[in-house]
Every structure is written in structure tokens, then in C-alpha cells.
Amino acid sequence: MQTTYKKSGLIEKYRQYLPVSASTPVITLGEGNTPLLQSFNIPKMLGCPTLDLFFKLEGLNPTGSFKDRGMTLAISKAVEEGAKAVICASTGNTSASAAAFATKAGLKCYVLLPHGYVALGKLAQAIHYGAQIIPIKGNFDRALELVRELAEHTPVTVVNSINPYRLEGQKTAAFEVVEHLSRQPDYLCIPVGNAGNICAYWRGFKLYRELGITAAAPRMHGFEAEGSAAIVRGEPIKNPETIGTAIRIGNPASWQEAVRAQQESKGKIDSVTDDEILAAYKMLGSAEGIFCEPSSAASLAGLIKHLSDGTIPQNALVTCVLTGNGLKDPDTAQKVTAVDLTPVEADLASLKKVMAL
């Protein structure tokens, strides 16, 4: 029987805006088309009932983060260009995404790591998708150097942030925001680590403005964690520290382009403290039913900061990007909310008492 299967994934949907041709093999896991959720409770809680707030739930991508948007394109191009394997230096969402898409493509995936830095929990996804994990006797920078050197001498494609296709795939998130709102937001709030994603959104919004699909483009407000705020401070940070492991970056790869995005959009790159990140993270769970990674909550933490200092007006249309899924880091969730698990007597009267009924 013949079926008419509507292909999924963002390359099929946005191929006219992406560097692919009819002969590019499309490697997809159904990424993209993530929900844009309107927030009603948080604006009220913040005392800004006129705020028009939306969350872009990127944690609902196939491997649980926006990295899948870039990886579908990076892996498809790697296959097109004849790569036999892909490699990245990463302990987090990049390795999870690379491993999944490589497996789908039938490519081998190597993940290089600094020895002693190997927390298996965070690598569980990459391992599960069949990647080969290689700890090296060196630090993270050395791992990245080796990755680059290897790619020069072997048919192995690097899928770290230096891969040029990743940001191209990631820009599709901006297209989706415009489609869901039927216009551009006034402000886009986004966590900043290597600063690739803020650039990708800006590329997308700028393109839609140039094409006349939107009348204007949003102001880009990016937020680094205070303990790793290299761009805000104007210098690389040797030992970056923050609860947000996905934005714990001391020397962002897309630093210059991010500053341009901020300037061209008349936005701002600022920092938020770990306490502010955790407060926003808790608020998303308890007030909106959204479980994101701590790093992701930097966007809401930043919005709260910029509402209170007047940088963002109280009646603005704002989209906060929630970059990754909270299920990736259950430890932090358990730590931020204390629970009393003392058992109660197994009778109705005791139950009613603890339930305050």
C-alpha cells in the first residue's frame, strides 16, 4: 500500500533558507516545531499583568535541547561530504545530539573528554546512542585542539560549535517564533554560553525582516551566568563557574558575532547570578508547569532583571528561550525544593490532616 508520508524535521520545512540542495541526504529525528507557550501566571506574579510573555520550549527537541536544530544540518552535510565519522569535545547536550544524529545517519560518533571530568550521568545519552567516549589525559581546551587537528587529517567531521552548519540550522527557531506569534517579538531573552544560539536567532530574525516577512526584528537580550560572564566583563574567564553547566563557558566561540547581534538589534548582553537563575528555574516549574535545565532559566532570570531595572518595558511582547529539558538534571531539581518524606499513618484521618483538608 502506498502512503503519503509528510516528512518531518526542519530541513524539509525550511530548506529554501538552508545551505542544502536536492541531493543533500536529510538526516532527521523530527527536530524543530517546538511549542511556543503563553505564560499567564508569571506576568501576574511579577506584578506586570500587561507583559505579553511566551516561552519557546526547546527542551522538547528529540534529544532534549536546541542542539538538535544545528545537528540535523551538520550531520546531513557531513554525510553529503562523505564523512565516515563525526567527533566532538563535549560533556553535555552537544555530545547527546551528535551521537543521536550520527547513529541515525549510520556514522560513528566519537566524544572526547578531559580525563577526570567524566560524569557518566551527563554522558548517559551519548553512551546510549552508541557513541564512543574517549577520555584524554588533558584539559578541555586540549580536547578541542585534538578534535580540530584530527579533522584536518582524517575523514572525520567536527560537530562542535566551530561547525558552520550548526548556527544555520539553529536559526530556524526564530522562524518558528515568528510563525507562532504571526509577528516578531519586541524582545528575545536567551541564555548565552558559547554565544552561538543568540547569533543564530539574530540571523533568522534578520532574514525574515529582510524578506519582508516581518516589519522589524526583536531586540536580542542575552544572559551569561555571572561566574562565567566573559562578554559582559570584556575578557575571557579562566575558571568559569555556575550552576548552569550548559553556559559554563569562559571564552565563547561566537563572541564577536554575538556582540554584533546585540548592537545591530539594539539589545543587551548582561549577566544573572546563580541565585537568580535558580529562582527563575523554580518559578517555571511551580508556576507554569515547565521543567527546563537550570541554564535555560537564565533567560527568564534576565527578563526579570531587565523588567525591574526598566531596560524592558512592562507591556512588551517577550519570548524567552528555554534551551534544554529539566529531566537532564534531576539532581538540581531535587536540591532546590526540599521535601518532607516522613511517612504518615495509613488511615484516612491522618491523611486528611497532612493534606490540610
Ligand SMILES: *Cc1c(COP(=O)(O)O)cnc(C)c1O
Ligand atoms: C548549548 C546550550 C546553551 C548555550 O548555548 P550557546 O549557543 O552556547 O550560547 C544553553 N542552554 C542549553 C540547555 C544548551 O544546551
